[in-house]
Amino acid sequence: MMKKRIAVVLMGIFAIAILAMGCGSGAKTQPVKSEPQVLNLFSWADNFSPEVLAAFEKKYNCKINYDVFANNEELLAKIQAGGSQYDLIQPSDYMVSTMIKLNLLEKLDKNKIPNRNNIVKNLQSPAYDPTGDYSVIYTWGMTGIVYNKKYVKETPTSWADLWNPAYKGRVILLNDNREVFGMALKKHGFSNNSIDKDQLDTAFADLKKLAPSVLAYDTDTIKQKFIAEEGWIGTMWSGDASFTYKDNKNIGFIIPKEGTVIWADTFAIPKGAKHKDLAEKFINFMYEPKISAQNYEYIGYNDPNEKAQAFHSKEFLSDPMLKVAVDDVKQGEWLKDIGSGLTLYDRYWTELKTIK
Amino acid sequence: MKKNWRSSALFAYALAILAFLYLPLLILTLYSFNNSRINAVWAGFTFDWYLALLHNRRVIEALTNSLVIATISTIISTVLGTMAALALNRYKFKYKAVINGLLYLPILIPEIVMGLSLLVLFSQASVPLGKSTLILAHITFCLSFVIITVNARLEGMHKDLEQAASDLYATPWQTFRYITLPLALPGIVAGALIAFTLSIDDFIISFFVAGPNSTTLPLYVYAMVKRGISPEINALSTVLMFTTISLIVIAQVLQPQHSTAKKKTE
Numbered sequence: 001m002m003k004k005r006i007a008v009v010l011m012g013i014f015a016i017a018i019l020a021m022g023c024g025s026g027a028k029t030q031p032v033k034s035e036p037q038v039l040n041l042f043s044w045a046d047n048f049s050p051e052v053l054a055a056f057e058k059k060y061n062c063k064i065n066y067d068v069f070a071n072n073e074e075l076l077a078k079i080q081a082g083g084s085q086y087d088l089i090q091p092s093d094y095m096v097s098t099m100i101k102l103n104l105l106e107k108l109d110k111n112k113i114p115n116r117n118n119i120v121k122n123l124q125s126p127a128y129d130p131t132g133d134y135s136v137i138y139t140w141g142m143t144g145i146v147y148n149k150k151y152v153k154e155t156p157t158s159w160a161d162l163w164n165p166a167y168k169g170r171v172i173l174l175n176d177n178r179e180v181f182g183m184a185l186k187k188h189g190f191s192n193n194s195i196d197k198d199q200l201d202t203a204f205a206d207l208k209k210l211a212p213s214v215l216a217y218d219t220d221t222i223k224q225k226f227i228a229e230e231g232w233i234g235t236m237w238s239g240d241a242s243f244t245y246k247d248n249k250n251i252g253f254i255i256p257k258e259g260t261v262i263w264a265d266t267f268a269i270p271k272g273a274k275h276k277d278l279a280e281k282f283i284n285f286m287y288e289p290k291i292s293a294q295n296y297e298y299i300g301y302n303d304p305n306e307k308a309q310a311f312h313s314k315e316f317l318s319d320p321m322l323k324v325a326v327d328d329v330k331q332g333e334w335l336k337d338i339g340s341g342l343t344l345y346d347r348y349w350t351e352l353k354t355i356k
Numbered sequence: 357m358k359k360n361w362r363s364s365a366l367f368a369y370a371l372a373i374l375a376f377l378y379l380p381l382l383i384l385t386l387y388s389f390n391n392s393r394i395n396a397v398w399a400g401f402t403f404d405w406y407l408a409l410l411h412n413r414r415v416i417e418a419l420t421n422s423l424v425i426a427t428i429s430t431i432i433s434t435v436l437g438t439m440a441a442l443a444l445n446r447y448k449f450k451y452k453a454v455i456n457g458l459l460y461l462p463i464l465i466p467e468i469v470m471g472l473s474l475l476v477l478f479s480q481a482s483v484p485l486g487k488s489t490l491i492l493a494h495i496t497f498c499l500s501f502v503i504i505t506v507n508a509r510l511e512g513m514h515k516d517l518e519q520a521a522s523d524l525y526a527t528p529w530q531t532f533r534y535i536t537l538p539l540a541l542p543g544i545v546a547g548a549l550i551a552f553t554l555s556i557d558d559f560i561i562s563f564f565v566a567g568p569n570s571t572t573l574p575l576y577v578y579a580m581v582k583r584g585i586s587p588e589i590n591a592l593s594t595v596l597m598f599t600t601i602s603l604i605v606i607a608q609v610l611q612p613q614h615s616t617a618k619k620k621t622e
Binding site: 070 | 393413475476484486563566568576580582
C-alpha cells in the first residue's frame with residue numbers, strides 16, 4: 001500500500017522533472033538560435049504597458065526578457081558584478097552620474113534614437129547627464145506637498161506649512177534621507193545638495209521641531225495612508241499623488257514656492273551590452289508619439305514626449321497632479337551624488353528617526 | 357478548581373501564540389479577495405486579483421522560472437544528497453566527523469553571506485549570471501537539508517534486513533535496490549520536498565545570483581512592493597504560501613505513515 005503511494009509520488013516528481021528539463025533546455029537553446037532577437041531589460045517592476053512591450057516584440061521579431069530590481073543600489077551591484085548581461089537598464093538620475101563616473105555605461109548612438117528630439121527641451125540634457133550622451137529620460141516627477149482638503153483648509157504654498165501645529169500627528173514624510181533633508185534645506189533657501197555643515201545644522205534643528213508632529217516616515221505605503229486619510233499633509237512624488245487622487249478626490253498637490261527635488265528614471269545601456277542596437281531601437285520605439293501616449297497612460301506618470309500630447313486622453317492631460325509638475329518644472333533641483341557629504345546626512349537622519 | 361483555571365490559562369496562551377503566528381498571514385490572504393486597491397478598507401469579495409495574475413505575462417514567467425529552477429535543483433540535490441548520506445552512514449573513514457560538520461555548515465551560515473560569496477565566486481570565475489547560477493546556488497543550500505533528512509532516516513533503520521539479504525546471496529546492488537532504497541525512500545522523498553520548498557521560497561540567495569531571464573516569484577514580489585502594496589501582491593503571496601504549506605503537509609504525511617509500515621515489516 002505504502003510502497004504504491006510512494007511510487008506514485010515519485011512518478012509524479014519524475015514526470016514533472018522530465019517536463020521541466022524539456023522546458024529548461026528548450027529555453028536554453030532558443031536564445032542561441034535567435035541570438036540577436038533577445039533584449040535583456042533590467043528595470044523597475046510594472047514599469048511599462050504590457051501591450052507596448054508586446055508591440056515592440058512583434059515589430060522587431062524579438063523577445064524581451066524583463067527582469068526587475070527594487071532600488072538603484074541593487075542595480076549598481078548587479079551591473080558591477082554581472083558584467084554585460086543586460087542590454088538596457090533604468091537607473092535614476094543620480095545613479096546615471098555615478099555610473100558614468102564608474103565607466104559603466106555605453107555612449108548612446110544619437111542617430112539611432114531620432115525620437116529623443118520629441119522630448120521636452122529642458123529634460124533633454126538634465127544636470128546628471130548634461131550632454132545626454134549616456135541616458136534618455138523615461139519617467140520623471142517632482143516632490144511636492146500632498147494634502148487632504150477636508151482637513152487642510154488653507155492651500156499650502158510653502159514647506160513651512162508642514163510645521164503648522166494644527167496638523168500635529170498627521171504629517172507623513174518620505175522615508176528617504178536626501179528627500180527629507182533636501183526639503184528642510186529648501187525651506188531655508190539652501191540647495192538640496194548642500195554639504196555645508198551650518199546649513200545642514202539649521203535644517204536638522206528645524207526637522208527636530210517637526211519630528212513630534214510626524215505620523216510616519218514612509219515611502220512604500222504612503223499612498224494608502226493618504227487614501228485612508230490617516231495622513232493629512234506630507235511630502236509625496238507627483239506620480240504617486242496622481243495615483244492617490246484617483247482613489248480619493250479630496251487630495252490636493254502643490255509644488256512649494258521655495259523649490260523642490262526633481263527626479264527621473266532613465267534608459268541607459270550598460271558597457272558591453274550584447275544587443276546594443278536592439279536596445280537603441282527600443283528607446284526610439286518608446287518615444288514614437290502614439291506608443292508613448294499609450295505607455296504613459298498605463299503607467300500614470302508625466303509623459304516627457306512633446307509630440308505625444310495629441311494622442312493623450314483628456315483625462316490624462318487634465319490630471320491636476322501631473323499638471324502641477326509640468327507647470328512648476330523649473331522649481332526642481334536634481335539631487336546630485338554628494339560623495340562623503342552623505343555621512344553627515346546619515347548621522348542626522350538616524351538621530352532624527354529616533355525622536356518621537 | 358485551581359487546576360482548571362490553570363489549564364484554561366494555558367489554552368488561552370497557546371491560542372494567543374497561534375494568533376500571533378497566523379493572524380498576519382490570514383489578513384494577507386483575506387485582503388487578496390478585497391474588491392479595492394487599498395489594503396485599509398474592505399470593499400467586498402472578489403477573485404479579480406487572482407484572474408489578473410493569470411493574465412500577467414511577467415507573473416507567469418516568474419512562476420515558470422521558479423518551478424523550473426526548483427525542479428532541477430531538487431532532483432540534483434536529492435540524488436547527490438542521498439548518495440552523500442549513504443556514504444556518511446555506511447562507511448567509516450578518516451575525518452568523517454569533520455566532513456559531517458562541513459556538510460551541515462551551510463545551514464548555519466547566514467544566507468546573506470552565502471549569497472554574497474556565491475556572487476563573488478561566479479563573477480570571479482566569470483560565469484554569466486542567470487538560470488544556471490540560480491540552480492547551482494539552490495543545489496548548494498538544498499544539499500545539506502537533503503543529507504540531514506535522509507541521514508535521519510538511515511540512522512533509524514536496522515542493519516539486520518540488509519544483512520539478511522546478503523545472507524540470502526543478494527548482490528550489493530540487489531540489496532540496495534530491493535532493501536535499502538525502499539526503506540530509505542520516505543526520507544528521500546521528504547528531503548526532496550524540503551528542497552523543493554526551500555528553492556521555491558528562497559529570496560536572499562536568489563537576490564544575489566539572479567541574472568537575465570531568471571526573475572523568480574519571490575524576487576518579483578519584492579520588486580512589486582516598491583510600487584506600492586496592491587492586492588495582486590497579496591494574491592501572489594497567498595498562492596506562494598499555500599504551495600509551500602501543501603508541500604510541507606505532503607512531506608509530513610509521508611513520514612509517520614512509514615514508521616507504522618516499518619513496524620509491520622519488523
